[in-house]
Amino acid sequence: SQQGEEDPQALSIQEGENATMNCSYKTSINNLQWYRQNSGRGLVHLILIRSNEREKHSGRLRVTLDTSKKSSSLLITASRAADTASYFCATLSNDYKLSFGAGTTVTVRA
Amino acid sequence: DGGITQSPKYLFRKEGQNVTLSCEQNLNHDAMYWYRQDPGQGLRLIYYSQIVNDFQKGDIAEGYSVSREKKESFPLTVTSAQKNPTAFYLCASSTKGDTEAFFGQGTRLTVV
Numbered sequence: 001s002q003q004g005e006e007d008p009q010a011l012s013i014q015e016g017e018n019a020t021m022n023c024s025y026k027t028s029i030n031n032l033q034w035y036r037q038n039s040g041r042g043l044v045h046l047i048l049i050r051s052n053e054r055e056k057h058s059g060r061l062r063v064t065l066d067t068s069k070k071s072s073s074l075l076i077t078a079s080r081a082a083d084t085a086s087y088f089c090a091t092l093s094n095d096y097k098l099s100f101g102a103g104t105t106v107t108v109r110a
Numbered sequence: 111d112g113g114i115t116q117s118p119k120y121l122f123r124k125e126g127q128n129v130t131l132s133c134e135q136n137l138n139h140d141a142m143y144w145y146r147q148d149p150g151q152g153l154r155l156i157y158y159s160q161i162v163n164d165f166q167k168g169d170i171a172e173g174y175s176v177s178r179e180k181k182e183s184f185p186l187t188v189t190s191a192q193k194n195p196t197a198f199y200l201c202a203s204s205t206k207g208d209t210e211a212f213f214g215q216g217t218r219l220t221v222v
Contacts, residue, residue: 031208042213096160098143098211102152
């Protein structure tokens with residue numbers, strides 16, 4: 001079974017709008033990471049948040065982490081057509097196992 | 111250039127044959143990972159290794175084998191025991207622990 005589960009599975013938004021996706025996980029973690037995948041390619045790292053952090057920003061990305069609820073959210077502000085991709089959360093456990101969720105497919109309409 | 115390289119990009123295998131996928135990194139990373147991705151699905155962990163000569167099973171290790179004889183190399187063998195091997199395989203590496211993972215561009219394996 002997968003450690004992380006993203007919600008929603010798919011998201012369609014207009015260019016300029018914000019996109020929010022959520023990730024829930026099951027076991028304790030060292031850190032949580034978000035990745036982007038364009039169709040048929042490898043994954044690109046977006047942002048990492050450690051278990052003792054609650055919020056982190058990087059450009060148009062904002063990530064929150066609530067370890068008590070075992071959940072995280074990724075917000076992409078002012079979306080662009082180039083943001084169209086699949087987004088995955090990944091958790092690093094204390095034994096260095098890096099596990100991914102099923103992903104959220106984001107489509108940004110021009 | 112530093113990076114992680116998977117080869118080949120496309121691979122065709124006959125049923126009943128073993129096949130080995132290559133993953134090489136020159137980033138001096140300790141940790142390496144193998145994932146399988148099916149169409150429209152997330153990544154499922156096959157095997158991972160934190161140090162040379164040591165590796166651990168992931169969530170779907172049955173029908174796969176790995177070796178970690180060198181720090182820079184983590185080949186994956188898809189054996190004939192893997193009942194449904196057609197998939198996209200991704201390799202990743204990271205410094206041990208608390209940092210981002212870097213991914214290769216993947217190998218698309220098709221059983222014919």
